Amino acid sequence: xxxxxxxxxxxxxxxxxxxxxxxxxxxxxxxxxxxxxxxxxxxxxxxxxxxxxxxxxxxxxxxxxxxxxxxxxxxxxxxxxxxxxxxxxxxxxxxxxxxxxxxxxxxxxxxxxxxxxxxxxxxxxxxxxxxxxxxxxxxxxxxxxxxxxxxxxxxxxxxxxxxxxxxxxxxxxxxxxxxxxxxxxxxxxxxxxxxxxxxxxxxxxxxxxxxxxxxxxxxxxxxxxxxxxxxxxxxxxxxxxxxxxxxxxxxxxxxxxxxxxxxxxxxxxxxxxxxxxxxxxxxxxxxxxxxxxxxxxxxxxxxxxxxxxxxxxxxxxxxxxxxxxxxxxxxxxxxxxxxx
Amino acid sequence: xxxxxxxxxxxxxxxxxxxxxxxxxxxxxxxxxxxxxxxxxxxxxxxxxxxxxxxxxxxxxxxxxxxxxxxxxxxxxxxxxxxxxxxxxxxxxxxxxxxxxxxxxxxxxxxxxxxxxxxxxxxxxxxxxxxxxxxxxxxxxxxxxxxxxxxxxxxxxxxxxxxxxxxxxxxxxxxxxxxxxxxxxxxxxxxxxxxxxxxxxxxxxxxxxxxxxxxxxxxxxxxxxxxxxxxxxxxxxxxxxxxxxxxxxxxxxxxxxxxxxxxxxxxxxxxxxxxxxxxxxxxxxxxxxxxxxxxxxxxxxxxxxxxxxxxxxxxxxxxxxxxxxxxxxxxxxxxxxxxxxxxxxxxxxxxxxxxxxxxxxxxxxxxxxxxxxxxxxxxxxxxxxxxxxxxxxxxxxxxxxxxxxxxxxxxxxxxxxxxxxxxxxxxxxxxxxxxxxxxxxxxxxxx
Numbered sequence: 001x002x003x004x005x006x007x008x009x010x011x012x013x014x015x016x017x018x019x020x021x022x023x024x025x026x027x028x029x030x031x032x033x034x035x036x037x038x039x040x041x042x043x044x045x046x047x048x049x050x051x052x053x054x055x056x057x058x059x060x061x062x063x064x065x066x067x068x069x070x071x072x073x074x075x076x077x078x079x080x081x082x083x084x085x086x087x088x089x090x091x092x093x094x095x096x097x098x099x100x101x102x103x104x105x106x107x108x109x110x111x112x113x114x115x116x117x118x119x120x121x122x123x124x125x126x127x128x129x130x131x132x133x134x135x136x137x138x139x140x141x142x143x144x145x146x147x148x149x150x151x152x153x154x155x156x157x158x159x160x161x162x163x164x165x166x167x168x169x170x171x172x173x174x175x176x177x178x179x180x181x182x183x184x185x186x187x188x189x190x191x192x193x194x195x196x197x198x199x200x201x202x203x204x205x206x207x208x209x210x211x212x213x214x215x216x217x218x219x220x221x222x223x224x225x226x227x228x229x230x231x232x233x234x235x236x237x238x239x240x241x242x243x244x245x246x247x248x249x250x251x252x253x254x255x256x257x258x259x260x261x262x263x264x265x266x267x268x269x270x271x272x273x274x275x276x277x278x279x280x281x282x283x284x285x286x287x288x289x290x291x292x293x294x295x296x297x298x299x300x301x302x303x304x305x306x307x308x309x310x311x312x313x314x315x316x317x318x319x320x321x322x323x324x325x326x327x328x329x330x331x332x333x334x335x336x337x338x339x340x
Numbered sequence: 341x342x343x344x345x346x347x348x349x350x351x352x353x354x355x356x357x358x359x360x361x362x363x364x365x366x367x368x369x370x371x372x373x374x375x376x377x378x379x380x381x382x383x384x385x386x387x388x389x390x391x392x393x394x395x396x397x398x399x400x401x402x403x404x405x406x407x408x409x410x411x412x413x414x415x416x417x418x419x420x421x422x423x424x425x426x427x428x429x430x431x432x433x434x435x436x437x438x439x440x441x442x443x444x445x446x447x448x449x450x451x452x453x454x455x456x457x458x459x460x461x462x463x464x465x466x467x468x469x470x471x472x473x474x475x476x477x478x479x480x481x482x483x484x485x486x487x488x489x490x491x492x493x494x495x496x497x498x499x500x501x502x503x504x505x506x507x508x509x510x511x512x513x514x515x516x517x518x519x520x521x522x523x524x525x526x527x528x529x530x531x532x533x534x535x536x537x538x539x540x541x542x543x544x545x546x547x548x549x550x551x552x553x554x555x556x557x558x559x560x561x562x563x564x565x566x567x568x569x570x571x572x573x574x575x576x577x578x579x580x581x582x583x584x585x586x587x588x589x590x591x592x593x594x595x596x597x598x599x600x601x602x603x604x605x606x607x608x609x610x611x612x613x614x615x616x617x618x619x620x621x622x623x624x625x626x627x628x629x630x631x632x633x634x635x636x637x638x639x640x641x642x643x644x645x646x647x648x649x650x651x652x653x654x655x656x657x658x659x660x661x662x663x664x665x666x667x668x669x670x671x672x673x674x675x676x677x678x679x680x681x682x683x684x685x686x687x688x689x690x691x692x693x694x695x696x697x698x699x700x701x702x703x704x705x706x707x708x709x710x711x712x713x714x715x716x717x718x719x720x721x722x723x724x725x726x727x728x729x730x731x732x733x734x735x736x737x738x739x740x741x742x743x744x745x746x747x748x749x750x751x752x753x754x755x756x757x758x759x760x761x762x763x764x765x766x767x768x769x770x771x772x773x774x775x776x777x778x779x780x781x782x783x784x785x786x787x
Contacts, residue, residue, distance in 0.1 A: 057406065058443045064413045065439040068424055069432025076425035079417030083740040090414045091749060094407050098757050101403035105396060106764045107771040149739055159740055302429035303505050310436060317440040324447045331451060331458050 006301035009070040020059035027056045029183025031124020048190045074287045074300035082137045085163050089130035096123040132172025137163030139227045145292025167221050174214040181207035185268040189261030201256050232282045241278025245271040346743035347419045357754045361405035363527035368398045369472030386557045393772035422736035423726045433507040434484035445474035480520045487515035518580050525569045530707030532566035537704020540697040551773040570673040585634035589643045591721035594654040595663035598644045605630040605642040613656045654723045662716035669710035
């Protein structure tokens with residue numbers, strides 16, 4: 001019973017995280033996809049992302065707020081242990097948001113447009129890489145214990161080695177490809193002419209293959225280095241989820257070929273949920289590992305009264321936000337369809 | 341400089357930066373909504389263009405505010421893990437509600453910006469108004485957290501852990517209402533004077549003559565906000581000082597540079613405190629004024645810094661100077677408002693001369709200067725505590741070394757962000773103020 005509240009809050013955390021991976025991911029992916037597109041399609045992509053940009057990124061704030069209200073110990077410990085990659089990821093998110101906005105509103109884009117665009121694209125591609133390093137850092141065992149940092153070990157052993165490794169980089173590549181894939185599938189649905197659809201569909205497939213390959217490499221490296229225990233990788237839920245995600249590409253491709261664009265988007269969303277869900281299910285309830293024990297959803301949780309009020313707040317907020325978000329997305333849909 | 345000082349500098353820079361954008365995106369939507377309302381009522385294309393121009397400004401500033409706000413939600417943990425591991429569970433309520441208000445603000449802003457042709461006028465107007473309402477709400481909620489840092493309540497502290505947590509009690513702490521009101525009114529003052537200055541500057545430029553009606557109307561829409569806020573702010577400020585005198589006497593002693601406990605204490609106007617000699621140089625002392633200010637009684641005893649152990653003393657020089665700046669600017673803006681009201685009644689032609697516009701340009705940055713100074717007073721004045729009388733700032737700071745690097749990166753990023761947003765805003769503004777006034781709907785058809 002005492003685990004019920006942290007579990008529920010954890011569920012909301014997972015939902016907010018999924019929403020961020022899906023919407024924010026498609027948004028980061030937009031910047032990555034842009035690198036691979038010819039100029040007219042780039043402009044079209046920018047116009048597609050513009051209206052929903054702010055709303056997409058608010059999910060990140062939701063994740064952070066749930067973390068520090070619901071699991072303050074984990075928030076504090078993770079922000080310390082993974083200070084460097086989190087700061088770098090944050091920096092990329094900030095650079096990206098800044099230059100996206102400037103590019104969108106600068107009435108004389110010809111002057112600095114190229115600068116805005118290159119900074120926007122580079123940071124869009126690097127942010128997921130640092131997210132990957134953060135995930136790699138959460139899967140790595142840190143020195144000391146959750147409540148004690150062995151300061152005598154020095155900066156590198158404490159704050160660099162636990163995350164700065166090939167495994168983290170591979171996860172980063174995986175996340176980057178996944179985001180590129182999401183953006184391609186989403187963007188495909190906004191296009192009306194066949195030539196550009198074919199082009200973006202090809203991008204979607206390439207990104208998917210890259211996601212699949214890098215995902216496999218992540219598992220392999222994880223198993224070899226012991227960061228992903230074999231029983232985790234072979235856990236039935238994990239296997240079912242990841243295979244569903246892999247097979248899902250057939251549904252997405254078919255839907256794209258037949259022009260059923262919403263079906264394609266939903267299927268790509270479901271793939272993402274499967275990947276993330278499988279991962280989170282095998283991680284549960286561990287949040288961060290140290291030599292002196294792990295922080296879990298339960299040991300890092302705020303007192304019951306805070307969790308309860310947080311949950312009530314989340315339910316109220318979501319019941320306000322979701323209808324409005326739907327309205328927002330509906331208000332823009334005609335815009336994308338009308339413009340040539 | 342120590343890592344602690346670098347971390348504090350990073351936080352000060354981030355908050356100081358964020359607060360400008362947050363304030364504008366709290367207040368600008370109300371200018372926008374007023375212009376929109378006037379347009380819907382009268383159909384004047386100038387009001388339409390003002391609404392558009394301000395809404396685009398609000399969008400840029402909202403995005404900048406969102407960027408720096410996202411940064412802050414991370415920085416609380418990156419820089420102050422020893423505070424957040426305890427505070428998160430206690431003061432999370434207003435933070436999560438703030439996140440919600442911010443989320444709604446983003447949605448309403450999207451609806452407003454893109455809803456011109458797609459929403460019914462009434463719904464569209466409401467969406468615009470809600471941008472401002474949600475912005476205000478998120479500001480008020482975040483201040484609940486800061487109020488709690490000044491006036492911690494809603495938990496028991498056993499020396500290392502908080503127990504018996506009551507989130508709502510923490511949220512409704514004693515410092516909150518006045519702090520929130522003081523800040524809201526300050527945001528209105530700062531934003532309206534900044535905007536008045538920009539429009540006055542455009543009116544003064546000889547080549548902007550074609551856009552003169554646009555800028556004149558802008559002044560008319562904004563002025564009431566500036567005047568009302570400046571007239572009530574001194575009163576709220578006075579109440580705030582009295583509240584601080586009761587809740588945080590050492591903070592009051594620091595920003596008033598009041599070193600020795602005394603009855604009928606005098607108030608320093610200006611002056612540079614000398615912490616070693618425990619005196620103020622080059623200032624003017626007004627007898628009994630501090631006792632009146634703090635307790636509304638000329639003979640009340642006001643505790644000086646000598647009444648507190650030295651290890652709990654806040655710095656004196658910075659809060660005192662910042663306080664002088666804040667009060668000085670507040671008085672100047674009050675004077676301006678009184679002058680304006682008198683002039684309109686007695687000498688309306690004074691409000692037509694270039695000197696009047698020049699004075700608006702001069703006042704333009706002062707509101708924000710005072711707002712920043714006010715935050716310096718409350719934040720530096722709370723030191724050495726991050727959570728007043730519970731957790732020391734030095735115990736809360738991250739153990740990660742090399743904080744100078746974080747500071748420098750953030751400073752560079754915000755330097756660029758500030759510079760670029762200012763340039764983009766000025767270009768945007770120039771373009772929109774010079775657009776042809778005759779057919780508003782031609783604009784959207786061309787889109």
